[in-house]
Amino acid sequence: MSYVPTVLIVDDSRLSRMMIRTFITQAHPDWSIIEASNGQEALEKTTTETVDLMAIDLNMPGMDGLTLATQLQHTHPTAYITLVTANIQESVRHRAAAAGMGFIAKPVSENSVLACLASLENRRA
Amino acid sequence: MLSAPVVPNNPTASSAPFTILIADDDRINRTVLNTMLKKDGHTVYMAENGQEAVTLFEQYQPDLVLMDVMMPYMDGYEATSRIKALTGERFVPVIFLSAMTDTQAMVHCVECGGDDFLHKPYKHAILKAKIAALERVRQLYTTLQAQKNALASHHQRLQREYEVAEKLFSTIVHPGCLDAPHLKYLLSPMAIFNGDLLLAARKPSGGLHIMLGDFTGHGLPAAVGAMPVSDVFYAMTDKGYAISDIVAEANQKLKAILPTGVFCAAVLLDLDATYSQLTVWNGGLPDILVRQPSGGPLRRLRSQHLPLGVVDNTRLDRSVEVIELMPGERVYAYTDGVIEASAPNGEMFSQPRLEVYLTQDWAPEQVFEMICDGLTAFHAGGPQRDDLTLIEITCDARLANQASSDATASSVAKAPACWHMALELDAITLRTLDPLPQIIQILMALQGLHAHRKRLYTILAELFANALEHGLLGLDSGLKHTPQGFVAYYTAREQRLAALEHGWITISLAHTVIGTAGQLTLRIEDSGPGFDYQRCQPDLVANTTHSGRGIPLVRALCQALTYHGTGNCVEAVYVWSPGETNVSHHEP
Numbered sequence: 001m002s003y004v005p006t007v008l009i010v011d012d013s014r015l016s017r018m019m020i021r022t023f024i025t026q027a028h029p030d031w032s033i034i035e036a037s038n039g040q041e042a043l044e045k046t047t048t049e050t051v052d053l054m055a056i057d058l059n060m061p062g063m064d065g066l067t068l069a070t071q072l073q074h075t076h077p078t079a080y081i082t083l084v085t086a087n088i089q090e091s092v093r094h095r096a097a098a099a100g101m102g103f104i105a106k107p108v109s110e111n112s113v114l115a116c117l118a119s120l121e122n123r124r125a
Numbered sequence: 126m127l128s129a130p131v132v133p134n135n136p137t138a139s140s141a142p143f144t145i146l147i148a149d150d151d152r153i154n155r156t157v158l159n160t161m162l163k164k165d166g167h168t169v170y171m172a173e174n175g176q177e178a179v180t181l182f183e184q185y186q187p188d189l190v191l192m193d194v195m196m197p198y199m200d201g202y203e204a205t206s207r208i209k210a211l212t213g214e215r216f217v218p219v220i221f222l223s224a225m226t227d228t229q230a231m232v233h234c235v236e237c238g239g240d241d242f243l244h245k246p247y248k249h250a251i252l253k254a255k256i257a258a259l260e261r262v263r264q265l266y267t268t269l270q271a272q273k274n275a276l277a278s279h280h281q282r283l284q285r286e287y288e289v290a291e292k293l294f295s296t297i298v299h300p301g302c303l304d305a306p307h308l309k310y311l312l313s314p315m316a317i318f319n320g321d322l323l324l325a326a327r328k329p330s331g332g333l334h335i336m337l338g339d340f341t342g343h344g345l346p347a348a349v350g351a352m353p354v355s356d357v358f359y360a361m362t363d364k365g366y367a368i369s370d371i372v373a374e375a376n377q378k379l380k381a382i383l384p385t386g387v388f389c390a391a392v393l394l395d396l397d398a399t400y401s402q403l404t405v406w407n408g409g410l411p412d413i414l415v416r417q418p419s420g421g422p423l424r425r426l427r428s429q430h431l432p433l434g435v436v437d438n439t440r441l442d443r444s445v446e447v448i449e450l451m452p453g454e455r456v457y458a459y460t461d462g463v464i465e466a467s468a469p470n471g472e473m474f475s476q477p478r479l480e481v482y483l484t485q486d487w488a489p490e491q492v493f494e495m496i497c498d499g500l501t502a503f504h505a506g507g508p509q510r511d512d513l514t515l516i517e518i519t520c521d522a523r524l525a526n527q528a529s530s531d532a533t534a535s536s537v538a539k540a541p542a543c544w545h546m547a548l549e550l551d552a553i554t555l556r557t558l559d560p561l562p563q564i565i566q567i568l569m570a571l572q573g574l575h576a577h578r579k580r581l582y583t584i585l586a587e588l589f590a591n592a593l594e595h596g597l598l599g600l601d602s603g604l605k606h607t608p609q610g611f612v613a614y615y616t617a618r619e620q621r622l623a624a625l626e627h628g629w630i631t632i633s634l635a636h637t638v639i640g641t642a643g644q645l646t647l648r649i650e651d652s653g654p655g656f657d658y659q660r661c662q663p664d665l666v667a668n669t670t671h672s673g674r675g676i677p678l679v680r681a682l683c684q685a686l687t688y689h690g691t692g693n694c695v696e697a698v699y700v701w702s703p704g705e706t707n708v709s710h711h712e713p
Contacts, residue, residue: 012473014461015339015390015409015432022431037473061471107341107386110435 005120006032006049010042010068011057011084016108020055020084023113039063043071051079053120055104055113058085058092066092069101080120084108142166143188143260148178148204149222150196154245158191161249175199179207187217188263189256192239194223194230202237209238216266218259222247291317294348298355301326302333307400307521309493311500313462313513320347321460321512322389324355326362329565329582331398334362334371335516338391338433339410339460343512350389350434353378365562365582368393369443372406372433376441379434388434392458395445398583400520402611403456405446408432411464411476418453420486447615449608450520455489462513466500469507474500493517538703539573541643547633552625555593561585564632572636572643577701580682581645584697587679588649589632594618596653596693597628628652644684645699655691 007024011017017035024031034049036042039062054072058065069081083096086106093103102119104112145167149155155171162169170185172178176199182190190208194201205219218240223230231242240262241255303310303325310323322338336358340347354375361371372393379389390409396402407413409432415424430442450456459479466474482496496515546567550560565582568574574581594600598621604610628651635646680686685698 013465014411015341018409018428019431019435061467061473105386107388109386111385 004030004032005052006034008034008036008042008046008049008051008054008056008072008079010036010039010054010060010065012037012060013057016057016084016106019108020104020113023108023110024117027114027117039065039068042068046072046076051076053117054079054081055084055116056081057106058083066096069096070099073099073101080123082116142168144168144170144185145256146170146172146178146181146185146187146190148172148175148190148196148201149193150174151193154193154222161252165253175201175204178204179211182208183211186215189259190217190219192219192221194221194225194234202233205234205237205239214270216263216270218263220252220255220259222252287317290345294318294352297352298322298324298348300324301359305333307519308335308516309519310516311493311497311514313509315509315512316344318345318348319351319512319514320344321462321514322351322354322391323514323516324358326359328362328395328398329365329578330586331579331583332400333394333396333518334358334368335394335396335458335518336371336391337394337410337458337460337514337516338389339462339512339514340389341387346387347512350379350383350387353382354389354391354433361562365565367559368395368404368406369445370559372408372443373438373441376433376436377438380437383434388432390428390432390460394456394458394518396450396518396520398522400452400522401450403448403450405448406430406443407446411459411461414457414480414483415448415450416455416457416483416489416492417451418455418489420484423480423483424448444619447612449611452520452522453489454520455492456518456520457483457515458518459515460511460513462511463500463515465511466504466513467507467510468503469505474503478503489519538576538643538701539571540703541636541638541641542572543637544571545633545635547631549629549631551629552597552627555597555628555630556622556625560632561589564634568634568645572645574701577699581699584647584679584682584699585632587675588647588695588697589630591676591695592630592649592651592653592693593622595656596651597625597630598622599653639700642700642702645701647697647699648694650690650694653693655693658688658692 005028009017009020011020014037017037021033021035024033034045034051036045038060042056054069054076056065056069056072065083065085069083072079073081080102081100082102082104084104084106096103102116104116142165145162147155147158147169149158150173159169159171170181170187172181174196178190178192179199190205192201192205196204201221201223205221208217208219219238220241220243221234221239222243222245223234224245226244234242240259243252243255301324303323305325308325312319312321312323314321320340320343322336322340324336326334328334336354338351338354340350357375357378358371361374375391392408392410392413393406395404405413405426407426407428408430409428412428413426415426426446426448429444429446464474464476464479479496482499483492485492487495500513548560548564550558561582564585565578568581569578595602598618600614600618600621602614604614604617630649630651633648635648637644637646676686679697682699683697684700687696688694689696
């Protein structure tokens, strides 16, 4: 049986999660998807999971996306992490890029999600 | 555009000539000052006492005043108070020049409105420096004042533009018939313009269309898309189109006008005239919940589609779900603003919390208010992060009919005329087209029967549905007697229609004049096997529970209803009189 990637989507907006999930599912119907609406829930749902791709909203109540991403990077060193955000500050972009993370611009569009999936494929190739 | 006034930011501003008023009762002092200031290029006016100073100030509006303290008639304190009262929004510095050295006098100078103080005798260089310094302050003040005025007028213009736009917006995006007694709703926009959209309109056949939308973002940019959607919704509902057609049209419009990444999560609901059947298209909004009168487990209709404006119509799934409603059930639709409303500590109201409210065994009519109160208490005055909309629909045909009976026709019927039209639809056309809106349109254009529209639509819709569903698709209406069968019926209808290869339906309308009245004869024939209409008559009469209002209603609305051939042809006769406002037919 071929390997089935797992994706983690963390966003406080239900609609954003639904859009990202739909675009991924349309391209890869067999992929497994985990959704979380905040940082704490994301950590709890991924303790025993191998995750290949993470789409993490930067601006969330409670734990912010960058803090969560940094923590998840330690527990899931092989995962490709992308930050989902509307306003990308240069400083944040530099820090994230230096840590090997990608970006998805908000509002989420089909093209930006597909571009993110393409960079995952490139990393695995 | 906001244009900042030009700011003279010149360090040698002290040399810029301005108008100075000197008030001193000593002639020598005045002359010395006058000579010195004139040499620097300033224009000088001289007053011998306080009273004269006030008069000259009013007359010449100087930029700066040099004021002695002790003067006859009116002293410098009094003169300064009066001058400061005259300056209005201008800043005119007053420098006191006095031989007095006691602290109390200096304090009094400032209290009267003085801006600086210089002891006599003074060095001219010091006075010049003070004049220059106060001039800089004066210019700063002038600049600030000009900017404040510019901002104020800009704000005022913006406010006016907002008011005009708001008026335009609310005319186009009007709430329709949201005031109907079986609807309750909560609209809580976070800005003047709502990024959420809530529309309701009565269908020509009775019943109701409701649309709830949530555009990406907030405020004006989010609200702009509401205008074309609202237009499409009202126009197409009025013409009798189904919600799947409205979905397609709204999606096409939004896909064309909205920038990438901006879209509209939406729910379209179609309630039939008896409030026993709900048709739903949910594209991206939270689960629609149906509450039983006693509370308990909820039925839910999940989002099955992408929001409007994301993909083009070739990739749009316009298929709908149909469920049966029981009397007293209540349907709840809402935007993410409700479940994502946050408490001051960042915690969300959440879907589970909303469902706790809906499953309690509270009296049904209290539930909506309980949720609203719950939201307010949860929110506890914290900042609102999103537009928030919630609607409750009560399945009560009595309330619904009461609501539709006050709908009045606005247009006058045309004089009865003689005409005839016939339409033959083959299987391909029937698969893709609902001909009823177009037929009703033609009927309105020819006879202007707006007051009769709902009744005519009902007759046409019932007879056409029978021809299609029983004649061509061979569906058994007995299926609809149970809730499971009801869903199965509509699933089968969709499948069989999509696979329809053969068959036809003809619709013919003939209008004649009888005295002063008009008579419309409507004949619908299908290629199906027909049925034993003489033997089935009692069944038809009984068949009202789960299949709309059926044949008994059509019979009540018409002068005559007769079956022909093998039962595959039905003819209805409808008589109307010009000037007749209260139509005498009674609805069951």
